[in-house]
Amino acid sequence: MSLRSTFSCFLFAALTLTLASQAQAAPHPGQIALTFDDLPGIMLSDDSNYIAHFNRQLVDGLKRHRVPATGFIVAGKLEDLDERRMRRALSLWVHAGFTLGNHTYSHESPSRIPVDDYNADILKGQTLLCSLTRCPPKTPLWFRHPYLETGSTLADVNKVNQFLADHRYRVAPITLVSQDWVFSETYDDALARHDTAEANHIRQSYLTYTTTMVKWYRASAQSVFGRDIPLVALLHASRLNADTIGDLVAIYRRAGLRTVPLAKAMRDPAYKTPETYANPKGLDWIGRWSLQLGRPLAPGYVDPPEDIAAIYRKIDSD
Numbered sequence: 001m002s003l004r005s006t007f008s009c010f011l012f013a014a015l016t017l018t019l020a021s022q023a024q025a026a027p028h029p030g031q032i033a034l035t036f037d038d039l040p041g042i043m044l045s046d047d048s049n050y051i052a053h054f055n056r057q058l059v060d061g062l063k064r065h066r067v068p069a070t071g072f073i074v075a076g077k078l079e080d081l082d083e084r085r086m087r088r089a090l091s092l093w094v095h096a097g098f099t100l101g102n103h104t105y106s107h108e109s110p111s112r113i114p115v116d117d118y119n120a121d122i123l124k125g126q127t128l129l130c131s132l133t134r135c136p137p138k139t140p141l142w143f144r145h146p147y148l149e150t151g152s153t154l155a156d157v158n159k160v161n162q163f164l165a166d167h168r169y170r171v172a173p174i175t176l177v178s179q180d181w182v183f184s185e186t187y188d189d190a191l192a193r194h195d196t197a198e199a200n201h202i203r204q205s206y207l208t209y210t211t212t213m214v215k216w217y218r219a220s221a222q223s224v225f226g227r228d229i230p231l232v233a234l235l236h237a238s239r240l241n242a243d244t245i246g247d248l249v250a251i252y253r254r255a256g257l258r259t260v261p262l263a264k265a266m267r268d269p270a271y272k273t274p275e276t277y278a279n280p281k282g283l284d285w286i287g288r289w290s291l292q293l294g295r296p297l298a299p300g301y302v303d304p305p306e307d308i309a310a311i312y313r314k315i316d317s318d
């Protein structure tokens with residue numbers, strides 16, 4: 001699921017060392033919208049108790065920090081969990097006033113299954129969404145593509161987009177990725193082994209990496225658009241994000257970013273930039289607009305630290 005493969009220990013270390021001075025620099029005013037994928041949540045094993053607990057913790061944390069949020073449901077996840085309990089966990093988001101959207105029923109991709117099947121999977125995922133939010137008539141529904149994969153050919157991309165438009169969906173792009181899933185699963189693993197030192201190390205690495213990525217995506221927006229744009233952050237509903245939400249909000253605020261609803265962030269004209277990316281591999285929207293407009297991304301992209309990435313690859317292949 002990694003979006004990029006380049007890795008440089010040296011560059012990562014160099015960036016880490018400069019973070020303290022960056023945090024003290026006068027921040028630019030900016031905006032960030034938080035989105036959480038794979039609701040009711042990602043974790044190593046299907047433990048409804050664990051998921052219910054971190055949903056409450058995450059929603060309470062977002063409310064406490066007055067952060068608006070959008071969550072994207074994978075309805076098929078409920079098949080392997082305590083359905084009534086998970087419905088209650090998802091209702092917490094609705095009662096908190098947060099927005100919910102559709103992330104397909106089976107977490108599928110139009111690059112891996114026929115487009116007609118993919119579209120049917122979107123519709124299947126809508127049933128749970130609308131039973132929770134009632135999907136008021138004429139109100140747009142939010143959609144997020146799993147893996148950021150939108151189709152291998154332009155014909156496929158267009159067919160999915162037409163289907164989404166016909167069913168009043170609005171696509172939620174992503175302009176900040178911190179690969180939180182890499183850290184989340186290794187964090188769950190450390191907690192399951194009661195390895196507090198390792199869990200703390202992963203949490204700290206995640207926060208440092210997030211700070212680095214906020215800086216890189218903003219620099220890339222500057223390179224592509226010549227200015228700051230509101231960021232739309234891809235996160236997941238996870239124990240890690242529930243445990244660190246206060247720290248994440250502090251990172252955004254130190255960077256001069258105000259948290260705003262997804263719809264507000266997308267009012268920026270940058271989000272109307274057309275893109276015709278067609279490729280089996282997923283790509284964030286800054287990357288798509290960079291290709292479309294022929295303007296480079298910022299230099300210095302780094303992957304998550306290799307010690308954590310190596311554990312993630314091992315866990316993921318088990």
Ligand SMILES: [Zn+2]
Pocket residue numbers: 037038103107146147
């Ligand atoms: Zn997902």
